[in-house]
Amino acid sequence: MDTAIAFDGLTVSRGGAVVLDAITARVPRGSITGLLGPSGCGKTTLMRVAVGAQRITSGTTTVLGRPAGARPLRSEVGYVTQSPAVYSDLTVDQNVQYFAAMYPARRATAAADVGDAIAAVGLDRLRSRPVDRLSGGQRSRVSIACALVARPRLLVLDEPTVGLDPVLRAELWERFTSLADSGTTLLVSSHVMDEAAHCARLILLREGRLVGDLTPAELLGRTGAGNLDDAFLALIRSQEAHS
Ligand SMILES: Nc1ncnc2c1ncn2[C@@H]1O[C@H](COP(=O)(O)OP(=O)(O)O)[C@@H](O)[C@H]1O
Ligand SMILES: [Mg+2]
Structure with missing residues (x-):
């Protein structure tokens, strides 16, 4: 193994x-x-x-x-905690961008990575919606997208x-x-x-x-x-x- x-x-x-x-x-x-x-x-x-x-x-x-x-x-290593750790006043897109910005080594590809991470959790259609207008399950998925964007x-x-x-x-x-x-x-x-x-x-x-x-x-x-x-x-x- x-x-x-x-x-x-x-x-x-x-x-x-x-x-x-x-x-x-x-x-x-x-x-x-x-x-x-x-x-x-x-x-x-x-x-x-x-x-x-x-x-x-x-x-x-x-x-x-x-x-x-x-x-x-x-x-x-990406870690998604039990309660979603996202910024409720930012949109889905802005949250994922924020996490992407924490990985400067990957900045060249960040824009594509943000789209990929959001698509991977099935939130494409809600990209520009503030997180405080999402359901609990959608919010969890934003949290997962934030971890995915670094491609851990x-x-x-x-x-x-x-x-x-x-x-x-x-x-x-x-x-x-x-x-x-x-x-x-x-x-x-x-x-x-x-x-x-x-x-x-x-x-x-x-x-x-x-x-x-x-x-x-x-x-x-x-x-x-x-x-x-x-x-x-x-x-x-x-x-x-x-x-
Ligand atoms: N901050 C903490 N201080 C002391 N004990 C804790 C703390 N967090 C969790 N525990 C205890 O550690 C044990 C395991 O908790 P945890 O790892 O959160 O379990 P699970 O995630 O499976 O519900 C539990 O008995 C819990 O009460
Ligand atoms: Mg637990």
């Missing part, structure tokens, strides 16, 4: 509690890895480690061959489909898939297990512990469950029985 992110024995404490406990897992390059588990299991914390925004207690995290948070990674090799998306209607959710997963097909690595979190079906690989967490680092097919095969939801449950139960 050609690895984009390697978590090795990663332990993180927040507010005096261990929130990630000796996590060892791999994110392969050029495909979608799903980070799944119930609310509070540590998904956002693990993503923060990957982008270099979270202090590590012990263990290591290597991203594109460098320690997580290393300076050269800044232009290689690794895109970390924290629960990007929460609150979206099923049609938009399906569209967004299609876009993630085409990004992966063109070589981008994606790490996408969700607390909804059925989204695992869109992922090439899964990192499953529960209460700060790794439950599985495997493909959806392996998850189904190992548990004999009929769907991914039941499979996750079966995996947790079998681990509890053995501990």
Whole structure:
């Protein structure tokens, strides 16, 4: 496996509690890895480690061959936080332009990149609309376009489909898939297990512990469950029985 992110024995404490406990897992390059588990299991914390925004207690995290948070990674890694971080008084276009301007090395191509990023999230027709006149789901997509404009090799998306209607959710997963097909690595979190079906690989967490680092097919095969939801449950139960 050609690895984009390697978590090795990663332990993180927040507010005096261990929130990630000796996590060892791999994110392969050029495909979608799903980070799944119930609310509070540590998904956002693990993503923060990957982008270099979270202090590590012990263990290591290597991203594109460098320690997580290393300076050269800044232009290689895009991070979309759980709540959309966009300027509500600016238009869609202006928001994406603003983020494009933060990558001066790419300025020559910035205008084309802005259009491509907006098209990639399906907001072409709303380019000149101020963000405060968009729906929540549209706003999330502006946030994703802002990350896309830098053409990161690794895109970390924290629960990007929460609150979206099923049609938009399906569209967004299609876009993630085409990004992966063109070589981008994606790490996408969700607390909804059925989204695992869109992922090439899964990192499953529960209460700060790794439950599985495997493909959806392996998850189904190992548990004999009929769907991914039941499979996750079966995996947790079998681990509890053995501990
Ligand atoms: N700023 C913080 N200070 C202390 N504990 C935190 C902080 N943020 C999150 N936590 C705790 O860390 C654990 C994991 O949280 P988080 O990574 O946000 O989970 P998830 O994204 O899966 O919902 C939770 O128990 C949460 O209460
Ligand atoms: Mg979270």
